[in-house]
Amino acid sequence: MDRGALHGKQLLAAVVFVGAILVLAVQLINPSPVMVSIGENSAEANQVGEYFTYGDVATIVVSSALGSASGTYLLLGDFAPSAPPSTTTAPAAPTNEPNGGALSSTESTGREREQQDEPNVPLKDNEETIYSLLTDADGELPQREIVEETALSKATVSRTLDALEHKDLVERKRRGMGNVVRLQ
Numbered sequence: 001m002d003r004g005a006l007h008g009k010q011l012l013a014a015v016v017f018v019g020a021i022l023v024l025a026v027q028l029i030n031p032s033p034v035m036v037s038i039g040e041n042s043a044e045a046n047q048v049g050e051y052f053t054y055g056d057v058a059t060i061v062v063s064s065a066l067g068s069a070s071g072t073y074l075l076l077g078d079f080a081p082s083a084p085p086s087t088t089t090a091p092a093a094p095t096n097e098p099n100g101g102a103l104s105s106t107e108s109t110g111r112e113r114e115q116q117d118e119p120n121v122p123l124k125d126n127e128e129t130i131y132s133l134l135t136d137a138d139g140e141l142p143q144r145e146i147v148e149e150t151a152l153s154k155a156t157v158s159r160t161l162d163a164l165e166h167k168d169l170v171e172r173k174r175r176g177m178g179n180v181v182r183l184q
Contacts, residue, residue, distance in 0.1 A: 010077075013070040020067035027060050121167050126152060126160040131169060131183075139183035143172065146181060 037044045123131055133149055134141055141149075147157050161181060164170040172179040 010074065013073045016066055017070035017074060020063045020070065024060060024063040024067060027056055027063065119167070119169050121169070124163075126150075126156060127164055130157065130160055131164065134170065134181060134183050141181055142175070143179040143181055 035046050037046065119131065129150055129152075130146055133146060143157065143161070146152075146161075147154050150157065152160070161170060161172060165172065168184060170181050171184055172181050
């Protein structure tokens with residue numbers, strides 16, 4: 001797993017998950033309580049049986065709930081549905097330009113290209129890195145070059161490209177022994 005992949009809330013969830021699973025495992029492996037009887041001349045320890053005390057049951061329930069919640073968070077992430085892009089535009093402000101403030105064709109093409117380079121969906125760190133690398137390379141790179149240009153492992157690049165394909169931002173085409181990645 002990529003070291004930079006877990007940070008902030010995800011790191012906390014991972015620590016809680018591992019801790020809860022360890023506590024749960026210890027509780028389930030050691031279920032037998034011991035009863036100590038102190039007499040006049042000696043102390044005697046007797047095993048009560050293979051039963052859980054109320055404290056053990058409470059610990060197991062809390063550990064299970066924490067493990068389930070943090071595991072679910074790690075699997076599903078914090079994917080919040082994004083709002084659809086706004087289609088309304090504000091009216092142009094009056095200007096003192098001779099052409100009424102309208103952009104020339106070269107200016108409008110440059111702005112359209114800038115807007116086209118930025119995706120409409122939020123990108124995570126690795127996704128943004130790979131997306132910007134593709135835009136700098138005129139929209140097409142072999143997948144092995146993406147691995148070489150970034151500090152990411154082959155598996156991380158592949159998973160990140162899967163996510164970008166799912167968002168319909170890139171597509172992979174088979175070429176020879178490898179893939180070529182293109183912006184859509």
